Amino acid sequence: MTSEEPRVVGPGWHAKVFAMVRRVPRGRVATYGQIAAQLGSPRVARQVGFALAGAWRVEHDEPVPWHRIINAKGGISTRPDADPDHDQRRLLEREGVEFRPNGTVDLRRYRWSFPDEG
DNA sequence: CCTGTGACCGAAG
DNA sequence: TCTTCGGCCACAG
Numbered sequence: 001m002t003s004e005e006p007r008v009v010g011p012g013w014h015a016k017v018f019a020m021v022r023r024v025p026r027g028r029v030a031t032y033g034q035i036a037a038q039l040g041s042p043r044v045a046r047q048v049g050f051a052l053a054g055a056w057r058v059e060h061d062e063p064v065p066w067h068r069i070i071n072a073k074g075g076i077s078t079r080p081d082a083d084p085d086h087d088q089r090r091l092l093e094r095e096g097v098e099f100r101p102n103g104t105v106d107l108r109r110y111r112w113s114f115p116d117e118g
Numbered sequence: 119c120c121t122g123t124g125a126c127c128g129a130a131g
Numbered sequence: 132t133c134t135t136c137g138g139c140c141a142c143a144g
Contacts, residue, residue, distance in 0.1 A: 031127090032125075033126070033127060036126090042127095043126095045126040046124060046125085046126045046127090047124095047126095048125085048126085049124075049125040049126065050124070052125065053124090053125060066125090069125080070125090071126060071127080072126070072127060072128080073127090076125085077126075078125060079124095079125060
């Protein structure tokens with residue numbers, strides 16, 4: 001028996017990421033690593049970030065709540081060229097998610113657990 | 119084909 | 132508890 005992990009990264013990979021992100025309900029958050037793990041590849045968290053990088057620029061048939069995805073420390077990872085009109089923190093606060101003084105979210109409280117996770 | 123890079127993660131100090 | 136550092140892997144040039 002080998003210990004190789006299944007890879008879901010390939011054609012349609014971005015679409016799968018978006019589909020998984022859509023499962024996170026309003027007022028809740030999930031981490032990049034969580035999404036990667038749900039797709040079967042726990043080590044492609046960075047690729048998830050890549051997939052979501054241009055999500056707010058592209059128009060999707062179904063909306064992609066990309067702002068509900070944060071890093072494992074409960075903080076927001078944003079790029080320098082982020083659009084102020086799509087401020088992630090503000091979008092989350094609008095859904096009722098509270099932030100600590102240091103700008104992080106309490107994952108114990110807001111982290112969403114997928115039905116088939118744990 | 120080879121190299122650099124990035125919306126990450128987790129162990130270690 | 133906070134900061135630092137190496138590893139991770141797909142993708143563009």
